[in-house]
Amino acid sequence: MAEGDDQPTVLVVEDERALIELYVRWLEDDYDVLTADGGEAALEQFGDDVDVVLLDRLMPGMSGDEVLEEIRVRESDCKVAMVTAVEPDFDVISMGFDDYLTKPVERGELLETVERLLSRTQFDDIEQELYALSSKQAALRGSKPKEELEENEEFAELQARIDELRTDLDTAMPGMGDDDFVAMVRDIESDDLDEGASNGAGDER
Template identity: 80%
Template sequence: MADGDDKPTVLVVEDERALIELYVRWLENDYEVLTATGGEEALEQFRDDIDVALLDRLMPGMSGDEVLEHLREEVPDCKVAMVTAVEPDFDVISMGFDDYLTKPVEREELVETVEGLLSRTAFDEIEQELYALSSKQAALRSSKPKEELDESEEFSELQERIDELRGDLDAAMPDMEDDDFVAMVRDIEDGEDDAERGGDDE
């Protein structure tokens, strides 16, 4: 992982070259950016010092989901965001990513996501799991009707795990109201509220 004056390393896995070029322009000033146009090429780029990976889900040949599995095995400390046109379904709950962005993605959103993923390395395992699960919950709430979420056993179990982790954190750090981690999770929750209000307006 990056240290000292070294730039953090970001791996972009995307089969559309125009998007690769765009993401590189957005990130290259602050990060070392590696790129791959498919899953097999992504495997060749795996290095221990990759800090963040941005993965498309739908690619010819090896999918982003498969790349994610290999990445988790070979570079377990790497933070991963799926950046994809695929609307999240309940299968994302069991996937090992840390954040989920649905295309089209704006520059500010992508940059803030990379920054947020990098900052998570300072948190302990409970905090990192809670952040990842909260991101999945937010992605599902933005794409699924409330009725479908209410009927989903997987979503109910996700909420139970989030509540359990929050309880563990409250017990460990009862006075963490001003902690950066709390602010980051609240940002996710604010996004959920905005998505739900947007859905109610339709």
């Protein structure tokens, strides 16, 4: 980020040049945008000044999953959204990302995700964990049939942890029912419940 520039910094990690250029056009008016066309290049660009990483999963050489692991090893407060053509599977439950977008991604969806991730730096640990887990729950609901989710033990544990965090949050801040954070989580849950219902219906063949 240039000296005196108060814009947040977004690092776009994507091996398709056309998508890099597209995302830069969408983001450059509001953010300082860095780009990397692979995992190794991403880690070279990554530093304390990076606020959000938009990270592809499937790339030649170092995968997005490996980049994510390295970012978390560095104990950065940076927020990471996976932006990928890979449909989420149950392995995402243990991954350290903050949001998950499945390509193709629309301009509004990308910009809203970046804005949402930046706003999360204002919340405490309970709220941030709840948001991250709700994002994973929503991604899985949007890609898996309801029956498969109900039979999966990891998904049940994810739901139990979300319920536990919501109880902790209600206890700590009982009057925050209309808080923007809670509203955002509810939006994620309701949007992807609709997607999950559609997905489940489509699998009845």
